[in-house]
Amino acid sequence: xxxxxxxxxxxxxxxxxxxxxxxxxxxxxxxxxxxxxxxxxxxxxxxxxxxxxxxxxxxxxxxxxxxxxxxxxxxxxxxxxxxxxxxxxxxxxxxxxxxxxxxxxxxxxxxxxxxxxxxxxxxxxxxxxxxxxxxxxxxxxxxxxxxxxxxxxxxxxxxxxxxxxxxxxxxxxxxxxxxxxxxxxxxxxxxxxxxxxxxxxxxxxxxxxxxxxxxxxxxxxxxxxxxxxxxxxxxxxxxxxxxxxxxxxxxxxxxxxxxxxxxxxxxxxxxxxxxxxxxxxxxxxxxxxxxxxxxxxxxxxxxxxxxxxxxxxxxxxxxxxxxxxxxxxxxxxxxxxxxxxxxxxxxxxxx
Amino acid sequence: xxxxxxxxxxxxxxxxxxxxxxxxxxxxxxxxxxxxxxxxxxxxxxxxxxxxxxxxxxxxxxxxxxxxxxxxxxxxxxxxxxxxxxxxxxxxxxxxxxxxxxxxxxxxxxxxxxxxxxxxxxxxxxxxxxxxxxxxxxxxxxxxxxxxxxxxxxxxxxxxxxxxxxxxxxxxxxxxxxxxxxxxxxxxxxxxxxxxxxxxxxxxxxxxxxxxxxxxxxxxxxxxxxxxxxxxxxxxxxxxxxxxxxxxxxxxxxxxxxxxxxxxxxxxxxxxxxxxxxxxxxxxxxxxxxxxxxxxxxxxxxxxxxxxxxxxxxxxxxxxxxxxxxxxxxxxxxxxxxxxxxxxxxxxxxx
DNA sequence: TTCCGATGAGAGAGCGCTCTCTCATCATGG
DNA sequence: CCATGATGAGAGAGCGCTCTCTCATCGGAA
Numbered sequence: 190x191x192x193x194x195x196x197x198x199x200x201x202x203x204x205x206x207x208x209x210x211x212x213x214x215x216x217x218x219x220x221x222x223x224x225x226x227x228x229x230x231x232x233x234x235x236x237x238x239x240x241x242x243x244x245x246x247x248x249x250x251x252x253x254x255x256x257x258x259x260x261x262x263x264x265x266x267x268x269x270x271x272x273x274x275x276x277x278x279x280x281x282x283x284x285x286x287x288x289x290x291x292x293x294x295x296x297x298x299x300x301x302x303x304x305x306x307x308x309x310x311x312x313x314x315x316x317x318x319x320x321x322x323x324x325x326x327x328x329x330x331x332x333x334x335x336x337x338x339x340x341x342x343x344x345x346x347x348x349x350x351x352x353x354x355x356x357x358x359x360x361x362x363x364x365x366x367x368x369x370x371x372x373x374x375x376x377x378x379x380x381x382x383x384x385x386x387x388x389x390x391x392x393x394x395x396x397x398x399x400x401x402x403x404x405x406x407x408x409x410x411x412x413x414x415x416x417x418x419x420x421x422x423x424x425x426x427x428x429x430x431x432x433x434x435x436x437x438x439x440x441x442x443x444x445x446x447x448x449x450x451x452x453x454x455x456x457x458x459x460x461x462x463x464x465x466x467x468x469x470x471x472x473x474x475x476x477x478x479x480x481x482x483x484x485x486x487x488x489x490x491x492x493x494x495x496x497x498x499x500x501x502x503x504x505x506x507x508x509x510x511x512x513x514x515x516x517x518x519x520x521x522x523x524x525x526x527x528x529x530x531x532x533x534x535x536x537x538x539x540x
Numbered sequence: 541x542x543x544x545x546x547x548x549x550x551x552x553x554x555x556x557x558x559x560x561x562x563x564x565x566x567x568x569x570x571x572x573x574x575x576x577x578x579x580x581x582x583x584x585x586x587x588x589x590x591x592x593x594x595x596x597x598x599x600x601x602x603x604x605x606x607x608x609x610x611x612x613x614x615x616x617x618x619x620x621x622x623x624x625x626x627x628x629x630x631x632x633x634x635x636x637x638x639x640x641x642x643x644x645x646x647x648x649x650x651x652x653x654x655x656x657x658x659x660x661x662x663x664x665x666x667x668x669x670x671x672x673x674x675x676x677x678x679x680x681x682x683x684x685x686x687x688x689x690x691x692x693x694x695x696x697x698x699x700x701x702x703x704x705x706x707x708x709x710x711x712x713x714x715x716x717x718x719x720x721x722x723x724x725x726x727x728x729x730x731x732x733x734x735x736x737x738x739x740x741x742x743x744x745x746x747x748x749x750x751x752x753x754x755x756x757x758x759x760x761x762x763x764x765x766x767x768x769x770x771x772x773x774x775x776x777x778x779x780x781x782x783x784x785x786x787x788x789x790x791x792x793x794x795x796x797x798x799x800x801x802x803x804x805x806x807x808x809x810x811x812x813x814x815x816x817x818x819x820x821x822x823x824x825x826x827x828x829x830x831x832x833x834x835x836x837x838x839x840x841x842x843x844x845x846x847x848x849x850x851x852x853x854x855x856x857x858x859x860x861x862x863x864x865x866x867x868x869x870x871x872x873x874x875x876x877x878x879x880x881x882x883x884x885x886x887x888x889x890x891x
Numbered sequence: 892t893t894c895c896g897a898t899g900a901g902a903g904a905g906c907g908c909t910c911t912c913t914c915a916t917c918a919t920g921g
Numbered sequence: 922c923c924a925t926g927a928t929g930a931g932a933g934a935g936c937g938c939t940c941t942c943t944c945a946t947c948g949g950a951a
Contacts, residue, residue: 225929248602248906252908288654295646421831562900563901596936600939603937
């Protein structure tokens with residue numbers, strides 16, 4: 190167990206000795222170079238198996254000046270983010286796509302100043318070949334600049350705040366989603382429609398609100414807007430405030446499913462039935478939406494696809510040498526600097 | 541943006557040249573060696589700042605034969621795990637404690653065979669100095685063996701299945717937690733007490749059930765046990781089955797808060813009030829517990845502390861050179877091979 | 892003054908790989 | 922028959938660090 194007992198791992202050199210070939214040849218075989226005689230390859234493969242050889246990644250990274258590692262930075266002060274299925278989806282998409290390309294994923298949490306400093310050092314240490322950033326909050330994020338300054342590729346999940354940076358991004362069509370939600374509520378006959386919007390410092394929040402506002406037109410009442418933090422608790426509180434101000438509320442758009450759930454709790458506590466008294470539309474269509482009570486009418490966004498697309502976009506720019514299998518869900522990323530994924534209305538029972 | 545434009549990062553050599561000293565001296569300064577003249581140190585520091593020097597981690601890892609990286613393996617086939625606040629807590633604890641020790645954390649998801657093979661290669665590539673494993677499922681996990689065989693330190697979060705391996709672990713006192721839940725339900729007068737237990741292939745599941753069973757004594761009815769997967773949905777389904785079999789159920793222990801929430805949904809659908817008709821005790825005390833309807837009586841376990849303790853235990857064995865600041869919540873780990881964290885009953889309204 | 896130990900800086904090897912060159916071998920065409 | 926080119930293996934430099942060894946310098950004791 191003590192590190193001293195750790196059996197030394199075999200090196201290329203030893204494999205070469207055992208196979209009776211040069212280091213270069215072993216390297217060629219290990220890396221799949223085509224110019225190796227079949228019999229040589231066989232001898233090397235046997236030696237590799239026999240010794241359980243696995244290349245030392247540090248040595249390889251040193252000479253290649255590339256670590257085959259991607260960093261996913263979650264820039265979210267509230268660590269309960271992981272409770273949000275949105276992140277599960279992104280993480281799953283990112284890790285699977287990266288894995289398919291033979292890349293490792295490092296997940297970095299940026300919650301406080303200390304974290305940010307650590308990440309800044311991390312960026313400049315060259316430990317990752319590229320960066321993915323999600324849950325970007327305005328003002329709070331020097332990170333995009335740092336990454337770009339370091340000359341490393343960056344993809345943001347969502348629409349970036351800093352338009353001067355001209356950075357790659359993969360967003361969902363939040364504006365359209367907000368519009369769909371508003372239209373649904375209008376169509377089913379709601380007259381006093383409020384919204385529990387997302388945080389003001391996140392583009393996903395402001396974009397959804399913008400779509401909602403524009404589709405509602407003259408029926409939009411700025412007094413019927415309350416902001417939450419995408420969490421269940423904040424949705425509950427915001428809906429309660431809204432209800433107090435407008436007891437005649439009959440339609441509600443919550444900018445996340447979690448907030449919709451909280452809102453429903455608040456509505457019920459105030460004696461309202463959903464959807465009979467107040468219709469509720471959520472946003473995300475994560476796994477809690479379908480099993481909620483009542484099942485949530487919501488806007489579906491494709492989080493796993495978004496995660497995958499982020500990796501593909503990054504790779505298209507940073508590693509054009511890698512040829513990825515085409516995917517039906519993800520448009521080819523070559524030449525693109527941005528991707529906006531479509532969203533759709535999913536009608537269930539809450540509205 | 542293309543990698544070719546990437547400005548080459550300065551090396552030790554260049555810093556040395558600028559400061560007019562040798563490479564060795566720069567290395568000493570950067571690593572905080574005590575035997576450096578103050579004036580030299582100042583000159584080097586200035587050069588480091590001027591060039592924005594940051595050591596190349598690959599080079600360092602190569603020569604030190606140590607990567608300063610910890611891998612956290614989440615061995616869970618269902619990727620929605622990230623929706624469970626338990627994982628948020630562990631991840632937060634692990635990353636913060638590792639960060640304090642200057643270590644990076646790589647999160648690896650082991651969901652399918654492909655993932656397992658990738659992780660196996662990862663282990664043997666020496667890319668991490670130690671491994672943390674959570675959500676271990678019986679039978680399914682060759683990983684502990686792989687890690688131990690590679691001579692690397694391993695800490696399991698939870699009680700390990702394979703007792704032959706004599707591996708380090710940090711568990712919660714699940715047996716005691718199950719006992720506390722049973723006692724609470726007895727004390728408040730429940731007579732027909734059932735349980736939505738955790739999965740049979742996880743020690744957290746079986747241990748909680750064991751504590752529950754033992755505390756209930758002759759009031760324990762094996763027919764009133766149903767198993768779930770710690771998720772909300774599985775809890776709902778299990779409770780429904782239980783209720784069908786025992787309509788006179790008046791007490792329920794769910795082995796996770798998420799399952800308790802699902803169970804409450806099922807109970808209500810069947811026309812039962814909580815806690816008036818059926819009292820419910822959960823397990824975890826995660827953030828949904830307090831804000832649930834009704835607020836959950838539950839068993840509190842300290843997930844963030846568990847994550848931190850896992851890192852400390854690993855470090856105590858693998859890196860005795862690091863002296864960590866003592867913590868009040870976490871016992872000193874030197875010499876220990878296991879830690880069992882206390883749990884406690886939190887009484888709210890559901891039981 | 893001389894000698895010695897302590898202090899602190901430099902020289903240089905080497906970690907495990909990759910990759911460019913070089914070179915040997917062999918088949919082919921003139 | 923030799924010249925030529927293709928093929929495939931080996932030699933060796935070097936990636937950016939760390940760390941041991943060596944050595945210069947200086948203060949103090951004899």
